[in-house]
Amino acid sequence: MPSTDAPTRPHRYAELTWPQVADRAGEAPVCVIQEATLEDHGYHLPIDTDVLIAETLAERAVLARSDRALLLPTVTHGYTPHHMDFPGSITIDWKRFVDYLLDIGKSLIHHGFRRILFVNGHGSNVPLVEMAARLLMLERRDVLAATFWYLSTPESAELLARTRDSDQPGGMAHACELETSLYLAIRPELVQMERAVREIPDWDSDTVWMDWNDGPLSLKGQWSGWTESGVIGDATVATAEKGRLWLERAVAETAEHIDELARRAPRPGRDHHDGAGDALQTREGTR
Ligand SMILES: [Zn+2]
Numbered sequence: 001m002p003s004t005d006a007p008t009r010p011h012r013y014a015e016l017t018w019p020q021v022a023d024r025a026g027e028a029p030v031c032v033i034q035e036a037t038l039e040d041h042g043y044h045l046p047i048d049t050d051v052l053i054a055e056t057l058a059e060r061a062v063l064a065r066s067d068r069a070l071l072l073p074t075v076t077h078g079y080t081p082h083h084m085d086f087p088g089s090i091t092i093d094w095k096r097f098v099d100y101l102l103d104i105g106k107s108l109i110h111h112g113f114r115r116i117l118f119v120n121g122h123g124s125n126v127p128l129v130e131m132a133a134r135l136l137m138l139e140r141r142d143v144l145a146a147t148f149w150y151l152s153t154p155e156s157a158e159l160l161a162r163t164r165d166s167d168q169p170g171g172m173a174h175a176c177e178l179e180t181s182l183y184l185a186i187r188p189e190l191v192q193m194e195r196a197v198r199e200i201p202d203w204d205s206d207t208v209w210m211d212w213n214d215g216p217l218s219l220k221g222q223w224s225g226w227t228e229s230g231v232i233g234d235a236t237v238a239t240a241e242k243g244r245l246w247l248e249r250a251v252a253e254t255a256e257h258i259d260e261l262a263r264r265a266p267r268p269g270r271d272h273h274d275g276a277g278d279a280l281q282t283r284e285g286t287r
Contacts, residue, residue, distance in 0.1 A: 036125070037076075068259075077097075079093075132145075156253055164177060169203065169209040
């Protein structure tokens with residue numbers, strides 16, 4: 001039956017049938033996998049803050065690029081042992097988390113997908129997601145797998161520096177001006193702004209601090225050693241208006257990363273061992 005509306009293209013991987021999955025794999029789309037964690041975000045934000053932000057970025061970016069991207073289900077739980085002093089946090093062993101992401105990626109590769117973008121909403125997942133992406137590119141030489149920390153491109157950093165109201169460094173680290181503003185822009189009814197606080201540690205250092213991008217010397221330890229409320233930053237200056245501005249930029253940035261992965265050709269390299277090195281690569285790849 002003729003219709004004036006073009007059929008809506010499914011953008012969620014899980015909602016495809018298996019023949020549709022096979023068809024889409026042939027189009028070489030970017031598979032977008034968002035991961036986060038459940039953990040304390042002050043007295044005022046739900047523990048799902050990182051999940052909500054990562055899901056929103058990923059889904060809006062995929063919708064803007066439905067011709068070249070597919071949205072995988074969210075990996076809700078991540079690595080957060082340093083937050084276990086706060087009720088609600090759920091942590092996954094770091095090696096298990098890397099292996100879990102790796103297994104998802106390997107499954108996609110098995111079905112013919114070759115481009116994977118991890119959209120991560122939780123700072124302490126960063127090195128682990130990067131490791132999973134690296135390992136996937138070593139699985140097969142024709143795979144592209146990448147990740148990024150949102151709102152960290154030069155353009156995004158400039159926007160944050162120009163529009164933030166909190167002190168630097170420290171105003172934008174966790175459950176802060178930034179995360180609270182984003183939550184206010186997405187689900188304001190769940191934010192208890194009357195309970196928002198400003199809590200910034202006395203860094204007493206030129207190299208150790210936390211902000212949207214941390215200081216050059218990485219020193220972490222127990223989260224409760226840095227903050228009483230769970231907040232590191234200034235949640236009291238958060239607004240939905242700033243949240244909408246930053247969310248729009250973060251979605252655009254995520255869509256640009258999809259474009260980058262979609263247009264790139266793999267750089268498979270060349271084995272210089274005349275055959276002997278292939279065996280090594282296979283052993284590593286099937287470990
Ligand atoms: Zn967070």
